[in-house]
Amino acid sequence: MERTIVHINTENWACYIPIIINLPSKYTTQLQTPFRPLFMSVPRSSYLYFEKEKIFNHFEPVLKELEINNKNFYLQFNSEPVRWNAPTGVFFDMVCKSTNHPEKMPMNLQINFEKVPKKFIEFENETEFYNYYASTFKESCFLLSKSATITQKITENIMANIWNGLKNLSFDEYKRSVQPLEIKYYEQPSLAIRIFLNKQCIQKPIKPINQETEELITLLDIFKNLQLVENGKTVPMTYLIQGITPPLNTPLAFLSASCSHPDGFLYLIITTLN
Amino acid sequence: MNKQKKKTQEEVEKVDIKLMPIGNVPKLKKAKVFKLRRADPFLVVQQGVTKVFSKHLKKGQVFTFSLQASFTPSPDETLGNLTECFGQNNTSLEVGYSLTPNYG
Numbered sequence: 001m002e003r004t005i006v007h008i009n010t011e012n013w014a015c016y017i018p019i020i021i022n023l024p025s026k027y028t029t030q031l032q033t034p035f036r037p038l039f040m041s042v043p044r045s046s047y048l049y050f051e052k053e054k055i056f057n058h059f060e061p062v063l064k065e066l067e068i069n070n071k072n073f074y075l076q077f078n079s080e081p082v083r084w085n086a087p088t089g090v091f092f093d094m095v096c097k098s099t100n101h102p103e104k105m106p107m108n109l110q111i112n113f114e115k116v117p118k119k120f121i122e123f124e125n126e127t128e129f130y131n132y133y134a135s136t137f138k139e140s141c142f143l144l145s146k147s148a149t150i151t152q153k154i155t156e157n158i159m160a161n162i163w164n165g166l167k168n169l170s171f172d173e174y175k176r177s178v179q180p181l182e183i184k185y186y187e188q189p190s191l192a193i194r195i196f197l198n199k200q201c202i203q204k205p206i207k208p209i210n211q212e213t214e215e216l217i218t219l220l221d222i223f224k225n226l227q228l229v230e231n232g233k234t235v236p237m238t239y240l241i242q243g244i245t246p247p248l249n250t251p252l253a254f255l256s257a258s259c260s261h262p263d264g265f266l267y268l269i270i271t272t273l274n
Numbered sequence: 275m276n277k278q279k280k281k282t283q284e285e286v287e288k289v290d291i292k293l294m295p296i297g298n299v300p301k302l303k304k305a306k307v308f309k310l311r312r313a314d315p316f317l318v319v320q321q322g323v324t325k326v327f328s329k330h331l332k333k334g335q336v337f338t339f340s341l342q343a344s345f346t347p348s349p350d351e352t353l354g355n356l357t358e359c360f361g362q363n364n365t366s367l368e369v370g371y372s373l374t375p376n377y378g
Contacts, residue, residue, distance in 0.1 A: 085348065119317065121349060131346075138345035143359055151344045203355040 006175070008258035012242050013171040015044040017092050018106035021055060021075065023062065027113075030066055039106070043169050044089030044243065045262055048075065048082060049129050050167065059111060074116050075109045082109060085121050085132060087261045093240045093269040094196055133166070133263060134159050140192035140264025141181065143205060147189075150181050166262045174262060185257040186216075192260070193252065195268045197226060208253035216251035219268075223248070228270070236273040241266065287312050289357040290366035291319055297372045299337070300330035307366070312354030316347045323371055340370040 021038040028035055038058045042051060056073065063070075075082040077095050096107050116122060123129040137159070141150040158180060165174030185191065190205040210217055219239070223229050228237060239245060242259045252266070260266045291308040295301045310318060320339055324331070331337075339346055341360045353367065361367035 083350075085350075119315070119350065132348070135346040136348065139341075139347065142342055142344050148342065148344050201352065201355065203351070204358045 005254070005258045009175070010171050012259060013043070013045050013169060013174075015089070015243065016041040017044055017088055019109055020106045021058075021109045021111050023059070024110045024112065027062065027066060031062065033065065035062060042088050044087070044092070046088060046166065046169060047084065047086075047129075047133075048088050048091075049084040049123065052084075055111070063113065068113050070113050072116065072122070073111055073113045074120060076112055077107065077109055081117050081120055083121065084123060084129070085136075087263065087267070089243060090196075090261070090267045090269065093243055093267075094199060094271075130163055133163065136263040136265070137162065140260075141183070143190055143192040143203075144183060144185075144188045144264070145190075146205065150183065153181050162262075185253045191252055191256045191266065192264050193256065193266045193268060195222070195226070195270065197270045198272060202226070206252060208251070208256075216253060218249050218251055219246060219255075220248040222252065222268070226270075228272070238271050238273070240269045289353050289361065291353070292366060292368045293323065294368050294370045295372075296340075296343075296370045297374065299371060299373055300327045302326075310353055312352060312357070314353050315350050316353060316356060317349035319353070319369055320349060335373055337371045338374065340372070341367070343370060 018039070018041050021040070023031075023035055023037075038055060040051060040054070042048060055075075056071065059073070074084075077091075080095060082091055092107055121132075123132065138151045138154060141154065142148065144150060158177060161177035162174060165171070165177050186208055188208060191208055193203070193206055195202040206217060206222065208217060209215065210221070220229065220234075223234055223239075228235050234248070241255055246255060256266045288309045289312055291310055293302065293306070293308070308319075308322070316339075320337070323337055323339070327337075341347055341356065347356055357367045358364050
């Protein structure tokens with residue numbers, strides 16, 4: 001079982017999402033020189049934030065030509081801002097895959113140099129982003145143990161090593177760094193899960209085992225709890241974890257162990273089709 | 275007479291936010307519980323505290339907020355989600371505030 005979990009995690013960390021970043025027409029119509037979009041492959045398990053400098057460097061000549069002094073920018077998918085603080089794969093599953101239409105590749109993004117939208121979380125520098133990531137990771141750990149049992153073990157050194165594992169996109173390094181925290185998903189009082197139901201986030205403590213039946217809680221149990229099951233069948237909907245649709249009887253503890261993102265959360269993306 | 279008071283829909287959709295000062299920070303004269311909507315983001319708490327104590331802050335000082343003395347929630351997390359996960363009885367949430375990070 002442990003080897004399967006490690007194998008799945010390794011595969012998830014090795015997945016990339018092809019994206020293309022274009023200029024909106026409001027900028028291209030003003031350009032004298034031809035413009036080339038930016039093509040990238042971004043790790044599903046990582047954050048677009050790490051690509052900010054590369055993106056900016058590609059578009060800097062355009063900024064100079066348009067005489068735009070603003071160095072701040074954000075990305076959009078069909079006018080929906082791409083959050084820097086959401087794992088890339090989570091955003092992709094929410095906007096690109098969870099529709100009635102066939103998945104469109106590459107993910108087509110537009111860059112915008114105007115004032116960022118309200119409530120959009122900005123990070124002035126990498127230190128701010130590190131602090132944000134560290135807090136999210138600690139939040140997931142606290143939720144797992146329903147106490148400070150795990151978070152108390154997270155020293156500055158351990159957190160820095162976990163961060164390096166993420167930045168280097170090395171699951172081996174990440175796994176070694178997390179080892180001292182001794183997280184045992186099947187035995188934890190709760191699981192750290194974020195459910196996006198039609199893009200609305202639901203986060204609640206979910207036990208790995210049903211206390212009455214002593215059976216593992218499965219995806220179907222969660223859907224029943226969310227009232228997405230009628231007459232024994234799920235309502236018309238799509239659901240994704242790391243871009244795939246696991247069987248309904250898959251235990252959540254197994255999914256948490258094998259498919260959680262580097263921030264410690266398992267993301268379940270549900271889109272109802274009504 | 276049935277003295278049991280039914281909670282209104284509006285009351286059910288709200289959570290009690292209790293501010294916990296940590297260290298050398300300005301404090302409210304009277305301990306107060308703020309009722310905020312479950313759907314409100316944590317940003318509302320951050321902005322509210324900063325506004326209330328704005329006169330006490332020196333230039334460049336910002337508050338650090340924490341739950342369970344362990345982590346800072348994301349500003350876009352809803353108070354409902356946070357209360358259900360880290361609060362008391364899914365109805366109230368204690369939010370620590372300080373001028374320096376108070377957790378490792």
